[in-house]
């Protein structure tokens with residue numbers, strides 16, 4: 001750990017792919033962790049970590065769990081496109097519970113937002129962090145709402161937030177789109193450390209969650225300098241094998257959100 005002793009970190013979604021990776025990486029850095037998820041934690045508990053099974057719909061349990069925490073890393077909830085009714089509880093009500101807990105504890109929220117909050121921007125554009133939200137489904141819409149909720153909690157209650165609009169955070173890129181959108185696990189882990197140790201944010205900060213990929217021309221200015229983060233990895237080495245791996249679907253290939261844009265797409269023009 002680089003700076004002053006930290007209060008414990010609450011990590012929601014700890015049993016998911018990103019949660020498991022972050023639990024390991026943050027524990028290795030010496031952070032005290034309270035892990036939570038609706039699903040059991042599948043790995044051996046890292047040193048300095050506890051795990052409590054909680055449904056994000058249960059606001060009382062979440063308040064109790066957040067007691068004494070200085071940061072809430074909110075990676076819980078539905079993480080793919082699903083029908084509205086499935087997204088509503090975990091991603092909207094659950095998020096409200098997270099922000100209420102942060103308000104009570106005076107904690108910072110680091111929100112795993114997504115590129116799907118802006119998914120209907122065309123790939124030919126370069127958009128800055130203050131661009132319009134153009135969600136590509138109910139999941140992306142919940143991420144846009146989450147960022148708006150964070151802004152409300154800053155202006156009304158002084159709760160600081162970092163919104164990470166994650167591209168494609170998986171161990172390796174698997175198609176041509178990810179030559180632009182890929183975010184390596186180490187780059188994400190280093191970013192999360194910066195979101196925790198940076199002393200003051202003075203509001204809400206937005207980060208485009210992509211590695212230093214040569215094809216990442218879609219996403220421009222954001223608040224990385226203030227956090228002291230710059231990605232170090234790149235998908236470029238995969239270009240030879242992945243450049244031709246495209247869908248052939250004009251909707252998927254036109255927009256940043258890719259396949260999510262084409263789910264139940266019914267426009268005729």
Ligand code: 15L
Pocket residue numbers: 079080114115116166167168169181257
């Ligand atoms: C996301 O937000 C999803 O959680 C993930 O499963 C991927 O679909 C990713 O975006 C992506 O756009 O590649």
